[in-house]
Amino acid sequence: MHRLLIIAAITACYFAFAILLNSVGTVILQSIGSFNISKPEASVLEGFKDLPIAFVSFFIASFIPRMGYKIALIIGLVLSLIGCILVPAVPAFWSIKILFALVGSAFALVKISVYSIVGMLTKSTNEHSALLNTIEGIFMLGVLAGYWYFAYFIDAQNSASLSWLNAYWGLAVLLLGTILLVFISPISTPNKKNDGDSQVSDDFIAMLKLAYKPMVLVFIISIFMYVLVEQGIGTWLPTFNNEVLALPADISVQLTSVFALALALGRLGAGQVLRFLSWFPFMLTCLLGMAALILVSLPLADKIDTANINSVIQLPFIAFLFPLIGAFMAPIYPVLNSVVLSSLPTQNQSAMTGLIVVFSALGGTSGSLITGTLFELIGGQQAFYMLLLPIVGITTALIFLKRWSAHSDVSSSADVEANS
Template identity: 60%
Template structure:
């Protein structure tokens, strides 16, 4: 087995999906501008993406090993490539819905395959963690690249033009590179166990977990976090364009600061956790998020960035709002880590299923609520609304901490 070729294939595939998945905010803005849809209508794109991830990841998790990871990855990339070629020729909102449904389905297959293949090319926990972090780092690089790739195809002087859809021809070419890298990679078919559990059995195991108080409060916390992240991240390009009056291309480029802030926040949190407890860090981050929202949003009133030509000329408030991502960044990984370490190892797969499902539901809910409030009231009202889930998270994280101190969860953690 050639681990380098496999690593390249995994990295290329994740890079592609990082661009696709996180383009939803940009596509929502452009659908509003060029396809004549309302903000409420455009917000459903998040649902087509997230719900397909949740449903497909659950349905196919136990089936993918039977067909082989390589075939599954090739099939996922092929579907996305075909949809990328179809979108510019049709140029209608319904095909964007179909595109994000295809992206969600394909990413569910890809994520399960990639995480499983990483185990094939690593032989100890340190190497596994190192490769996984490398792949996730490439994912974040794809997120940042995506904003700039889309901005290249948008005419700031004619934002109503549908020529921006030609970006999907370039994306199809990038997907093709990933496809051939996977094709060339010596990815092994998994060895199947004779006593492998059925999908029904896996589903029942997952449902049983929800009866545990710790899992229930975790689900609420994860749901609230993703509601905030997707609500802000998805609608930030539209906020920059319609509230701050920035040109479309600059609005999208500026939104990349949110992804950069998330990446930096997670790197910094890894170092800070050497000195303070996870609970102290989470509470501090939540309070900082609330303060930032209250301080920055009043600065966005009466801002007119219509004369701005580049990201270096934008008003101060436009730089500050994406920084909420810096304080938001550590919350989700920390909650997941504490939750999984509080359960026995044989329950991790079922718990991961719950994480994926409720994260997807939270993302969809956040985008739709934010889009509705943005449409009916204003962008400021929509972003002020994030104070509600932030306040609820302060409560649920406190309860979460209290439950993890119970003897049965501390015993599970020490058994790990």
């Protein structure tokens, strides 16, 4: 019962942050109209979200176990609650920047805590991967719910309307409920060392040293490029639907929810498929599927007739084709994380998670800024075509990662035989 309550608490945290973090694409689309700003100006919101994630993760990751995971989760939720109250109370673009800075800082605390708690609750790579895929799948369901939730508040007839800001009052209530759930959950505090501030410094240095290991370096490059692709699509897909497909703003956001649904189903399904299939061929299949959908669906975008479209269900099948890329990309991130984290001792997992969050944040910011700039310069279709380059990079990195992983497995087996 205690284990289920803990899982419910960390899953609720992820669900709430899924809505907040992935609302950035919707917020960019609405801010362009509501605050009369350009696409490059609006794209900085991704930086306000991701750079605090990177900064806080880099400097705080090694301290979180001493703080306690429950305290870290509650602090993160309270920071986000403050931002959700600020935005509708002070409707301005600068207040939205503050919101995403607070949410980004908070998510660094939450993600490191959640990943560490998953390590405490599981005893094997399979258990770790299954639970993490489930939590990440719930995260994507939160993303899906967020698109429809925000679409409900959008005034499609008036692009300058600020009615969509009222969505944050409901999110504030959700955060309050999540704070209560975390408070009553029996999340244990890690054993604290007695070496004082010098030990915190040692842990920070240990985190930096991890990045110099070849396998870890290839891993974080893979993570960086994956998040670059995911955020590039997730952030700019509403604008792509609005400008390239010529759909109304609310339907553009609702159609983007198909991408989130595909990600959710992909991650939930991957936990079952990977019980029977090795991760490496599975990953290569996913990457090939991503590239194929980009090459097949984008040329068809110009041929979609969106005249007199009043709801998502009236759209032709071709309009749903590109968002389905989420099903192929979904398993890559959690599987890579599980492979690396489950190979480390428990005491090193917070430091490794810190590196994951840092490079995920940098990849997210880069993806949004690069895609947004290309969107402005060469158009939405061409901007999404360019995402083929990091997909090739991920494939190359995976080949190296597989080689090191196989070598590590052989070494581990030799150690076991020598000790037996």
